[in-house]
Amino acid sequence: MQYLLLIYDNPAEYAANYDTPEKQQAHMAGYFQLNAELKEAGAMLGGEALEPVTTATTVRVRGGESLHTDGPFAETREHLGGFYFIDVENLDEALKWAAKIPAAQHGCVEVRPVMLIPGDK
Amino acid sequence: MHTIHRTIEQVFRAEGGRIRASLIGAVRDFDLAEECVQDAFIxxxxxWPDRGMPDNPGAWITRVARNRAVDRVRRRGRFEARRDALAALAALDAVVGAPEELTVLRDDLLRxxxxxxxxxxNRQAQVGLTLHTLCGLTTDEIARAFLVPKTTLQQxxxxxxxxxxxxxIPYRVPPDDLLPERVGSVRTTVYLIFNEGYAATSGDAPIRAELCDEGIRLGRLLTELPGxxxxxxxxxxxxxxxxxxxxARVDAEGEPVLxxxxxxxxxxxxxxxEGRARVEAALRRGAVGPYQLQAAIQAVHADAASTETTDWTQIAGLYDVLARVQPSPVVRLNQAVAVAMARGPAEGLARIDALLAEGALARYHLAHSARADxxxxxxxxxxxxVAYGKALQLASHDADRRFLAARLAELGAGHEA
Incomplete structure (x- = not known):
């Protein structure tokens, strides 16, 4: 089954937790390690880190007209900071990978199954 | 006519969980399994009323439900992935009536x-789903037992x-690396089911007794898990x-007895x-945990002919250990009461006062009634x-309130609550 692991992070907390270049490097090393493990296990379909929400633009089309808003829709403390797209046997496997994402230590990871559209495969 | 209807209901109550478990195992579809069991019931x-009961009712129901499932899967197979349908059909082939091999049945139920x-x-969903699919309780019964609207429960x-x-979510007994954590989760749900039957002072008595029975049945099943x-x-x-x-814990009028x-x-x-033998065997294995300790405490009570002859020193000692592995305020309150019984009310009172000062139990009526005692x-x-009055203010169940009012009356104090 395919899952999207959505990584939510609190930028203020991240800045407080990783306040030296060494700590940031160690944090990144955690991601490189995870990437290698996911590839090794043949579970990796993709994954990216995202620029901060301050760079986001929200689009809505209403009455045929595009409306653009600076930033995300909701004022939440935790923001979508990146994602993994994986293919594993079942939810237990997906949860195991999610727990290995470094951001799960302070932020959280939402595990979402990818919808199977009948007749699509 | 009525008796055979009752018998049919009983057979379905007794056999439904097993049949549902094996059908779900084969087709991986809760609703399809449920509908096939319902069809067999109909x-x-x-x-049966015309032709009489079959010799082996369990096998009869299994066969009818299984055949129904085969029909449904065949029909569905024309529209959906054939591979899944074929796998389900092969698995349904293995579903036989009243399996001779008891381990097959046990494994399906455990999965x-x-x-x-x-x-x-979420925990409420776990409780509801377990009672519905494994124990065969109707949504109506579960809703009544947990005092939630039926529509809420159904949703x-x-x-x-x-x-x-x-x-x-996989249909399996988890692999070894996940097992300890997952068994812990199952235990919590099982104890929640039992406790709702045992401790609730509302909801009707027959349903509560059933929850206790089911809790024990599920607990017994879990002990059959290899390892x-x-x-x-x-x-x-x-x-x-x-x-x-x-x-013994309810009198003729249905009032709780201390x-x-x-x-x-x-x-x-x-x-x-059986309880004594099991807790002794468990403790000998040397991996002590909260359930064993609570069971050991209950076993000490069971050994005594009365409160006076109870070995309170041993109970207080067991609570000391329990409070170390599970330092919740309620455990520490029970520990204080045991200390009072073992070493005198003054020492117990000092502990309860300290606990109340921490604040977590300030609005818990049992803390105030223990202090009052x-x-x-x-x-x-x-x-x-004053302390009984405070407890009475905080107690929400009628039986608790009547009990506290009686204690106040014994002390010669009326109350205006």
Whole structure:
């Protein structure tokens, strides 16, 4: 089954937790390690880190007209900071990978199954 | 006519869980399995009154439900992925009536149990799904037992079943690396079911008794898991020891009877013996946990002929250990009461006062009524009256309130609550 692991992070907390270049490097090393493990296990379909929400633009089309808003829709403390797209046997496997994402230590990871559209495969 | 309908209901109650478990195992679809069991039930209602009961009702129902499932899967197979349908049909082939091999049945039930109690489902959904699919309770009965509207419960079950399918919750006993954590989750759900039956002072009595029975049945099933750990044994022992007092803990009017006032000859010896033996065996394995300790405490009570002759020193000692592994305020309150029984009310009172000062139990009526009881025993009557009054203010169940009002009356104090 395919899952999207959505990584939510609190930028203020991240800045407080990783306040030296060494700590940031160690944090990144955690991601490189995870990437290698996911590839090794043949579970990796993709994954990216995202620029901060301050760079986001929200689009809505209403009455045929595009409306653009600076930033995300909701004022939440935790923001979508990146994602993994994986293919594993079942939810237990997906949860195991999610727990290995470094951001799960302070932020959280939402595990979402990818919808199977009948007749699509 | 009515008797055969009742018999049919009983057979379905007894066999439904097993049949549902094996069908779910084969087709991986809770709703399809449920509908096939329902269809078999309807067919039994149509044919048994005329033709009489089959020799082996369980096998009859299994065969009818299985054949129904085969029809449904074949029909579905024309529209959906043939590979899945073929796998389901092959699995359905293996579903036989009243399996001779008891381990097959046990394994199906255990797999279903871990699926229903998967931590990705919220606890209420786990409880509802377990009672519905494994124990065969109707949504009506579960809603009544947990005092939730039936529609709320139904929505909860629909959502949970959909999540099991869509989110890929596996149908299996978890592998070794996940097992300890997952067994812990199943134990919590099982004890919640038992406790709702045992401790609730509302809801109707027959349903509550059934929850206790089902809790014990599920606990027993969990001990049959290969390599079941000591805490699982401890949980079953705890439930057996508590449930042994079922007949003695309510009087003829349905009012709760305190442990110290219970007629101990009405405690069920067979349940006490089994509980004792299981907790002793569990403790010998050397991996002590909260369920074993609570069971050991209940076993000490079971050994005594009265409150006066109870080995309170041993109980206080067990609470000391329990409070170390599970330092919750309620455990520490029980520890304080045991200390009061073992070493005198003054020491117990000091502990309760300290606990209340921490704040977590300030609005818990049992903390105030325990304090009141110790004040009474220390002949500090005025303070006892104030403490019972406080407990009465906080108690929400009628039976608790009547009990507290009676204690106040004994102390010669009326109340305006």
């Amino acid at each position: 067919k039994a209602l149509e044919t 279903l149990m871990f699926t229903c109690c998967h931590p990705a489902l 909860r079950l629909v959502r949970a079943k959909r999540k099991i399918g869509k989110a890929g 079941a750990d000591a805490e699982t044994e401890g949980l079953l022992a705890l439930m057996l020891l508590i449930d042994a007092r079922r007949d 442990l110290r006032d219970q007629d101990r000859s009405r405690w069920r010896q067979d349940a006490l013996d 110790l004040l009474r025993r220390l002949a500090r009557v005025d303070e006892a009256v």
